[in-house]
Structures are given as structure tokens and as C-alpha cells.
Amino acid sequence: MSYSAIDLETQSAPKQARSSMTKMVVAALAVASAVVVFATVRSMAAPGIANPRNREHFGRAPDISIACLNPVYSHPNPRSEPSNTHSEFPNSAPMMYVGAGYSMAATRPAMMSPVHTSMRAMSPVGRFSMSKQNTKIGMKAASSSSRAALRVNASPEKKMSVSDLSKDELNGKVALVRCDLNVPLDGKTITDDTRIRASIPTIKYLVDNGAKVLLTSHLGRPKDGPEDKFSLAPVAARLSELLGQDVTFVSDCIGEPVKEAVASMSAGSVALLENVRFYKEETKNDPDFAKKLAANADLFVNDAFGTAHRAHGSTEGVTKYLTPSVAGFLLQKELDYLQGAVAEPARPFAAIVGGSKVSSKIGVIESLLEKCDKLIIGGGMVFTFLKARGLEVGTSLVEEDKLELAKNLERIAKEKGVELILPSDVILADAFSADANTQVADASAIPEGWMGLDQGPKATEEIVKALGECKTVIWN
Numbered sequence: 001m002s003y004s005a006i007d008l009e010t011q012s013a014p015k016q017a018r019s020s021m022t023k024m025v026v027a028a029l030a031v032a033s034a035v036v037v038f039a040t041v042r043s044m045a046a047p048g049i050a051n052p053r054n055r056e057h058f059g060r061a062p063d064i065s066i067a068c069l070n071p072v073y074s075h076p077n078p079r080s081e082p083s084n085t086h087s088e089f090p091n092s093a094p095m096m097y098v099g100a101g102y103s104m105a106a107t108r109p110a111m112m113s114p115v116h117t118s119m120r121a122m123s124p125v126g127r128f129s130m131s132k133q134n135t136k137i138g139m140k141a142a143s144s145s146s147r148a149a150l151r152v153n154a155s156p157e158k159k160m161s162v163s164d165l166s167k168d169e170l171n172g173k174v175a176l177v178r179c180d181l182n183v184p185l186d187g188k189t190i191t192d193d194t195r196i197r198a199s200i201p202t203i204k205y206l207v208d209n210g211a212k213v214l215l216t217s218h219l220g221r222p223k224d225g226p227e228d229k230f231s232l233a234p235v236a237a238r239l240s241e242l243l244g245q246d247v248t249f250v251s252d253c254i255g256e257p258v259k260e261a262v263a264s265m266s267a268g269s270v271a272l273l274e275n276v277r278f279y280k281e282e283t284k285n286d287p288d289f290a291k292k293l294a295a296n297a298d299l300f301v302n303d304a305f306g307t308a309h310r311a312h313g314s315t316e317g318v319t320k321y322l323t324p325s326v327a328g329f330l331l332q333k334e335l336d337y338l339q340g341a342v343a344e345p346a347r348p349f350a351a352i353v354g355g356s357k358v359s360s361k362i363g364v365i366e367s368l369l370e371k372c373d374k375l376i377i378g379g380g381m382v383f384t385f386l387k388a389r390g391l392e393v394g395t396s397l398v399e400e401d402k403l404e405l406a407k408n409l410e411r412i413a414k415e416k417g418v419e420l421i422l423p424s425d426v427i428l429a430d431a432f433s434a435d436a437n438t439q440v441a442d443a444s445a446i447p448e449g450w451m452g453l454d455q456g457p458k459a460t461e462e463i464v465k466a467l468g469e470c471k472t473v474i475w476n
Contacts (some may be wrong), residue, residue, distance in 0.1 A: 160324060160326040160327065161326055161327050161328075161329070161332045162202055162205055162206065162301050162303075162326050162327065162328050162329065162332075163205070163329070164326065165209070165299075165324070165326065166209075167209040167210060170206060170209040170210055170211040170299075171209060171210030171211070171267060172210060172211075172212070172267050173211050173212065173298040173299055174211070174212045174214055174262055174265070174296060174297045174298045174299075175206050175211040175212065175213050175214065175297065175298070175299050175300070175301055176214045176216060176293070176294060176296075176297035176299070176300050176301070176318060176322065177199075177202065177203065177206065177213055177214065177215050177216070177300075177301045177302075177303060177328065178216055178217065178300070178301070178302045178303065178304045178307070178314050178315055178318075179195075179199040179202075179203075179215055179216070179217045179303050179304055179328075180195050180198075180199070180217060180303070180304035180305065180306040180307060181195055181196055181199065181215070181217035181218075181219060181232060181235045181272075182195065182217065182218055182219050182220065182306070183195050183196060183219070183235065185219075185229070185234065188233075188234045189234070190234055190235070190238055193238055193242075195306075196235060196238055196239060196242065197242065198330050199215075199303055199328075199330065200242055200243065201329045201330070202301060202303045202328035202329045202330060203215070203239075203243065203270065204243070205329070206301070207243070207245075207268045207269075207270060208268075210267040210268055211267070211268070212262065212265040212266070212267060212268075212269055212271075213269070213270040213271070214258075214262065214271055214273065214296065214297055215239075215247075215270065215271065215272045215273065216253055216272075216273045216276050216293065216314050217232060217235070217272075217273075217275070217276065217304065217314075218275055218276050218277040218282070218307070218314075219231070219232050219235070219275050219277075220275075220277075221277070222275065222277050222278055225278055226274075226275070226278045227278075230275050230277075230278075231274065231275060232249070232272055232273075232274055232275050233249050233274075235272060236248070236249035236272040239270070239272060243270065245268075245269075245270065246269075246270075247270045247271065247272055248261060248265075248269070248270070248271040248272070249271070249272050249274075250271055250272065250273045250274060251274055252273070252274050253273040253274050253275070253276045253278070253279070253293060254279070254289070254292040254293055254295070255292065258273060258295075258296050259295075259296055262296045276293070276313070276314045279313075281313060282312050282313045282314060283310075283312055283313075284313075285311050285312050285313050285316060285317045286313060286317070287317060287320070289313045289317070290313040290314075290316075290317025290318050290320065290321065291317075291321055293313055293314060293317070293318050294317075294318040294321035294322050295321075297318075297322055298322070299322055299323070299324055299325070299326070300318050300319055300322040300324075300325040300326070301325075301326055301327070301328050302315060302325070302326075302327055302328060302331055303327070303328025303329065303330045303331050304331070305330055305331045305334040305335075308331060341472060341474060342371060342474065345371070345372075345471070345472035346471035346472045347373060347470075347471055347472065348373040348374065348469055348470045348471060348472075349371065349372045349373050349374075349470065349471070349472045349473075349474075350372060350373065350374040350375070350376065350466065350467055350470040350472070350473045350474075351368045351371075351372040351374070351375050351376070351473070351474045351475075351476070352376040352378060352473065352474070352475045352476065353365055353368065353375065353376070353377055353378070353379075353381075353476050354377075354378040354379030354381070354476065355379045355380065355381055355476075356379055356380035356381065356397060357380065357381060357384075357397075357399055357402075358381045358384050358385070358399055358402045358405060358406055358409075359399060359402055359405075361381065361476075362405065364476060365409055366409070366412075368474075369409070369412055369413055369416055369418055370416070372418060372474075373417075373418065373419065373470075374418065374419045374420075374421060374466055374467075374470065375413060375418055375419070375420050375421065376421045376463055376466065376467075377420065377421065377422050378423070378455060380396075380397040381399075381406075382422055382423055382426070382452065382455075383396035383397055383398050383452050384397075384398050384399045384402055384403065384406050385406045385409075385410070385422055386422065386443055386446075387403060387406075388403045388404075388406035388407045388410070389410075391443065391444050391446070392446055392448070393446050393452065394428070394446045394447060394448055394449060394450040394451055394452070395449060395450065395451040396446065396451045396452040397451070419466070421462070421463065421466055422443065423443055423455035423456065423459035423463075424442065424443055424456075424458050424459050424462060425440055425441065425442050425443055425455070425456030425457070425458040425459050426440070426441060426443050426446065426452040426453075426454065426455055426456050426459070427439075427440055427452070427453055427454045427455070427456050428440070428441055428446065428447075428450040428451060428452055428453065429450065429451055429453055430449065430450055430451075431451075432451065432453075440456045440457065441456075443459075
């Protein structure tokens with residue numbers, strides 16, 4: 001989860017900082033003696049709590065809904081039945097199941113903006129729609145003084161999913177599939193294959209229906225062309241193991257190597273293209289690049305919810321050249337769940353927003369302030385808010401040019417009656433290193449030369465208490 005300023009996948013920050021969120025997850029889920037997490041979406045990628053055959057694993061009707069957008073934990077085998085594999089964190093099993101089947105991508109909400117517009121104009125996701133009807137997602141309060149009266153007027157247009165495509169429509173066709181295969185690597189070793197597993201159901205559906213599957217994804221943040229450490233080659237090997245068939249790795253994502261690979265493919269075969277971000281044109285959504293990326297395919301499937309909010313060549317650009325363009329199972333599932341969790345939340349409704357920079361979450365925070373009752377701020381952006389309050393933050397990450405923005409967001413929260421919660425104490429380190437010296441200090445007393453990396457134990461207790469009375473929690 002992106003609550004901490006550190007990257008929980010790298011294990012490079014002090015151990016004390018890494019463990020803080022673990023304690024909070026376990027404690028938060030232990031607030032009620034019979035809390036059960038539920039999802040409003042049908043099971044697609046894995047057996048889960050929406051699946052009737054699994055209800056015996058979850059007991060009585062739920063009294064809290066958690067939409068966990070960036071999960072720390074995931075079931076070791078997302079496609080397996082629920083089992084007693086969570087003994088290490090007995091109280092966190094519900095969160096584990098959410099990670100296993102309901103929020104497997106490290107994502108940002110794609111449908112958070114209160115707008116009256118067509119889906120197509122609102123998000124790249126809109127290009128999955130085959131209808132010209134406008135989607136209206138209007139946030140209206142029955143009275144300006146009552147947040148409990150908040151309502152959502154939604155008339156969503158039909159968005160095509162890969163399941164809408166029959167065998168006759170897929171057999172022998174080349175399907176370009178945008179997956180989120182941005183997995184953590186230790187050298188060439190994949191340390192967490194959750195995102196790869198999350199892509200398997202869509203790939204299997206296409207394979208079983210005779211399509212020639214051409215996978216594309218990014219990995220890491222290449223700065224200037226190809227870098228071996230960001231190659232997707234290790235992912236191809238893992239995909240082969242999970243699918244039980246050979247997955248061809250193509251050394252490029254456009255041009256002759258791709259053309260030659262497609263020419264040798266047969267129905268039901270799979271090929272993985274090299275990192276799409278080895279080309280700067282990808283993130284610029286360059287039309288010529290998108291056209292080259294789409295050149296060898298007949299249709300497009302987007303199953304990368306974690307990047308669907310970005311109008312890049314492999315997410316939005318290719319849809320101008322490939323018809324139909326549809327959502328994969330993972331993307332459709334996440335959208336369905338978020339629609340339910342945000343449109344009609346059980347209250348009190350809390351949102352937890354993390355990340356290193358306020359600037360990257362402006363839209364999400366502004367939108368959530370229109371909907372939630374409590375907004376918990378975490379991650380590196382905490383220190384921009386603290387400094388905006390006039391506090392010293394040592395060498396902590398701060399966006400100096402966003403201090404006024406932070407002040408303004410706090411003002412808006414106060415005006416709307418939203419409880420905005422910042423950590424009251426923080427875990428500090430004298431270096432960003434696994435062997436750094438650490439200490440816990442009050443958020444108002446951060447010493448010079450120390451950097452904040454996570455909330456402290458007191459803040460964790462306060463957040464757990466704040467969440468204890470909530471019925472819906474969205475964690476980004």
C-alpha cells in the first residue's frame with residue numbers, strides 16, 4: 001500500500017518504518033470481533049468473497065467494506081481456493097483475500113472525478129465503450145449541510161469486456177493486450193509475481209478461444225532507451241510457468257521483430273513484447289508510435305488498471321487504430337467494485353491516501369473531499385502538509401511549490417466538514433538505508449538532519465480508532 005514514503009517492495013528503508021503499516025493493517029482489521037470484508041463485484045480473476053461457494057469462509061453478513069487499491073498483502077496463489085495460509089497475520093485474513101481477488105494492481109482510481117461528461121472524455125477507460133450515450137456521474141448533496149445525504153446519479157453506458165467477445169470473434173485474431181507486468185526484481189529474479197498472476201485469467205480466456213495473444217507492458221522507469229535491468233524477459237519465463245505453455249519473448253515492441261513474431265504465431269499462442277517504455281513516445285502518447293504498436297494486431301484488450309488512468313500510447317493511443325477495444329477481466333472487476341464502493345458507500349466513509357507527492361494526488365484528494373467523511377493522509381506527502389502548517393520537517397521529502405496547495409486542501413476539508421488526519425508522531429531515520437539509525441518523534445518536533453519515513457505508534461493507534469467506526473474504507 002502506498003501509505004509509507006518508502007517503497008515497500010524494495011526493502012531498502014529501515015525495518016522499523018516498514019513494519020509500521022503491517023501493525024496498522026492488522027490492528028485496523030481487528031477493531032471489530034466479527035468484521036468481514038465484502039466486495040460488490042462478481043468473482044472474475046480468482047475465487048473470492050463475492051463467490052457464493054466461498055461464503056462459508058467469511059461468516060455472517062459484512063459490516064465493513066474495504067476497497068484496497070494498493071495492497072501490501074496478497075494471497076500466495078490468487079487462483080486457489082481460500083485456505084488457512086494467513087496464520088502469520090490471523091486478523092488480517094480479510095485484507096489478504098481482498099488482495100487475492102479484488103485489488104491486485106497498484107492503482108489510482110480511474111473514475112473518481114465528479115463530472116457530467118462522456119466516459120470517453122473522462123478517461124482512457126471510456127474507449128472501451130461501444131455506446132454513444134453519455135455517462136453521467138454527478139455528485140449531489142440532498143442538502144448542503146448534510147454529508148450523509150450525498151447521492152450519486154449514475155447512468156453508466158455499457159463498456160465491453162473481453163468476455164463479450166465470442167470464440168468466433170477471437171479465433172485466429174491477434175489480440176494486443178496491455179497488462180500491468182511491472183513487477184519488482186532482484187537482478188533477474190521476480191520477488192513478487194502478484195501482477196503477473198492477476199493477468200492470467202484474461203490471457204487464458206483469449207488463449208482458450210483461439211486468439212494469438214500479444215502482451216505489452218512497462219517495467220520500471222527507463223530514462224533513456226533500453227536498459228537491461230528493465231527488460232521484461234524474466235516475466236516471459238514466469239508467464240510460461242503459470243500458463244503451462246511457451247511464451248515467446250520479443251526483443252522489441254514495434255517494428256520487424258514484432259511482425260516476424262506474429263507471422264510465426266498460431267491460434268492460442270502467446271508472445272510478450274519488450275518494455276514499451278523503452279520508447280519515450282509511449283508516455284507522450286505519440287500517434288505514430290501508437291500506430292506502430294497496433295500495426296500487427298486486430299483488437300485491443302486493456303487489463304492494466306494500474307496504468308489505465310494514463311493516456312499513453314499502449315493504453316489510449318492504440319484504441320484509435322484497433323476495434324474492438326475492450327476491458328480485460330481485472331480492469332472490469334476493479335471498475336465495477338470502485339463504482340459500487342464510491343457511488344453508494346456505507347457511512348462513515350474514510351479514505352486513506354498515500355504517495356510521495358501531493359502534486360500526483362491532487363485530483364484524487366479533491367474528489368474524495370467531495371465524498372468522504374474522513375481523509376487520512378500518509379506517505380511522503382505528509383511532510384508537505386506538516387511544513388504547510390509551519391512545522392519543521394528536517395530532511396523529509398517536501399514539495400516546496402505545493403505548500404499553498406496543501407494549505408488550501410486543509411481549508412477545503414474544514415469547510416466541507418471532512419476530518420483530515422495527519423500523523424501525530426512519525427518514525428525518523430538519519431539516512432534512507434536499511435541500517436540507518438531511527439527514532440520516533442512528535443510530528444511537531446522533528447529534529448534537524450532527520451527524515452520522516454512513516455507514521456509512529458501513536459499515530460497508528462489514532463488512525464485505527466478513526467477507522468474503527470467506519471463502514472467503508474478506500475485505501476489508495
